[in-house]
Amino acid sequence: MDTLLRALIDALGIDHVLTRAEDVAPYVSDWRGRYRGRARAVVRPASTAEVADVVRICHATGVPLVPQGGNTGLCGGATPSEKGDAVLMSLGRLNRIREIDVDNNTLCVEAGCTLAVVQAAAAEHDRLFPLSLASEGSCTIGGNLSTNAGGVQVLRYGNARELTLGLEVVLPDGRVWDGLRGLRKDNTGYDLKHLFIGAEGTLGIVTAAVLKLFPRPKARATAWAAVTDPAAAVTLLGRLRARCGDRVTAFEIVGRSALELVLKHIPGARDPLTTQAAWSVLVELTDTMNDGGLAELLEAELADAIEAGQVADAAIAASLMQTEALWALRENISEAQRIEGISIKHDVSVPVSRIPRFLERAERVLRAAWPGVRIVAFGHIGDGNLHYNLSRPEQENNAAFIARTSEVNRIVHDLVTELGGSISAEHGLGQLKRGEVLRYKSEVEMDLMRAVKHALDPRSLMNPGKVL
Ligand code: FAD
Secondary structure (H helix, E strand, O other), X not given: OOHHHHHHHHHHOHHHEEOOHHHHHXXXXXXXXXXEOOOOEEEOOOOHHHHHHHHHHHHHHOOOEEEEOOOOOOOOOOOOXXXXXXXXXXXXXXXXXXXXXXXXXXXXXXXXXXXXXXXHHHHHOOEEOOOEOOOOOOOEHHHHHHOOOOEOOHHHHOOHHHHEEEEEEEOOOOOEEEEOOOOOOOOOOOOOHHHHOOOOOOOOEEEEEEEEOEEOOOXXXXXXXXXXXXXXXXXXXXXXXHXXXXXXXXXXXXXXXXXXXXXXXXXXXXOOOOXXXXXXXXXXXXXOOOOOOHHHHXXXXXXXXXXXXXXXXXXXXXXXXXXXXXXXXXXXXXXXXXXXXXXXXXXXXXXXXXXXXXXXXXXHHHHHHOOOOEEEEEEEHHHOEEEEEEEOOOXXXXXXXXXXXXXHHHHHHHHHHHOOOEOEOOOOOOOOOOOHHHHHOOHXXXXXXXXXXXXXXXXXXXXXXXXX
C-alpha cells in the first residue's frame, strides 16, 4: 500500500477511505453524466479535525484534492480530472446541526448537511431558512455556499452569499480558519468569508457556516399566469412589487417548450390553463401574518393585469395540493429535459429590464443560424436569470447537434455580454465555463482572481482545473 493511502487510513479509518472501483464510481461522474473522472481515493471525514488531517496529508505529499458535497452541481466542479492523481473528499458525513440561536435568528451547521435538513431544522424552531432549489434533498450547504447558489426565493431573500454570516474553512495548507461569527455588523477589515463563497472549492474546504434565519411565512398564495410576452412579465413583476412589496417571494418564467417537455415526460403533470400561451409565469406571495387575504390580493392584481392586457389568463392555487402541482411544473423542467435527451445549456443573467430584449434578439439570431433548433427557456426572471437551453432539431443526430456548441455559446454569451449580463448566473464555472469566461472577463479581473488563488493556494492543489 502506498504511503498516501496508509496516512489517509491512519487519519480516517479504513471504512472511510474508498479505493475499489465500484465504491468510487458514484463520486467520479456528475449529475448530468457529462463529466467522468478518476480519483486515487474517495475520503469521507466526519469532523473538521479529520478534514484538516486529510488536507495536511495532501499538502505534504503534493496531492490535489477535490471537495464534493451532494454532487448536484451542473458544471463539473466536483468531478476530478481523468488523470486520476487527486483525492476526492466527500463531505457528507460532516452533517451535524451545531447550534440554533433563536433570538439571534441564526443557525450553525456543518457543510455536509443537506439543504432540506437545514430547512427542516429552521422550521422546527418556527424559523425559515429561505434558500430553495429543486435539488434541495441532495445538495449540501457546503456545495450551496461554494457555488453561491440561487434558486427560487432570491427575489425576496437573496442568494447563498447574502444568507451567510460566518464560515469555518480548512485552508489549503491544513490550517483552520474559524470565522463562525453570527454578526450582522462586523467591519474589522476584509470580509474573508466572501472569498470562499462562490469559490467552487478552489481556495479551501468549507466545513461549517452560520446562516441567517427569517420569520416563517404563515400565508402563501401561488398563481400560474399566461403573459402576453416577456415584456408583459417584467411589467407584471414591477406592478406586483409596487403593490405587494416584499410579499413577492418568487417570480419564475416558463416558455411553452419547457412546459411541453414537463407535460410530456413527468407523470401526472397537467397544464393549469387552456390558453396555450408562449410564456407563463409562476408567481408566489407569502406573508408572516396569518390573516388570509393574500389570495384575494393576488387575484385583484392579476385581474388588473388582465384588464391592462399583460395577462391573458391565470389560475390561483386553491389548496396545498394545487400549489405543489404548480411548483412541480417549474421544478421538473431540468428532469424533463434530461429525459428528452441531450441539450446545450446556458445559465445567464441580464438586468431584469433587458430580459425581453435578450429573448427577442437571441431567438431571432439562433433561428436564422439554425432553423429547427428548439429553444427551451425558463428561469428566475425576477432575478434577471434565465436558463436558456437548446434541444436538438428533430431531424439532427446528437453528434451533429453537440458539434455546434461553441457556435451557439458565442451567439448567446456575446449577446448577454453586450446587454451587461453574466455567462454564469448561479451554477458557477467549474470545468464547463472555465475557458469561456476568459473571453468575457477583463485581464485585470482575471489577474485579481489569479492573485487571490496564488495567495491562498500557491501550489494549486485545491480543486485544480476548475474556475481558473
Ligand atoms: P457539489 O455538486 O458537490 O459541488 C459543487 C461545487 O462546490 C464543486 O466545485 C465542489 O468542489 C464545491 N464544494 C462542494 N462542497 C464543498 C465544500 N464543503 N467546501 C468547498 N467546496 C465545496 N443551482 C442553483 O443555484 N439554483 C437552482 O435553482 C438550482 N436548481 C437545480 C436543480 C436541479 C434538478 C439540479 C440537479 C441542480 C440544480 N442546481 C441549482 C445546481 C446545484 O444543485 C447547486 O449548484 C448546489 O449548490 C450544489 O451543491 P452540492 O452540494 O451538490 O455541490
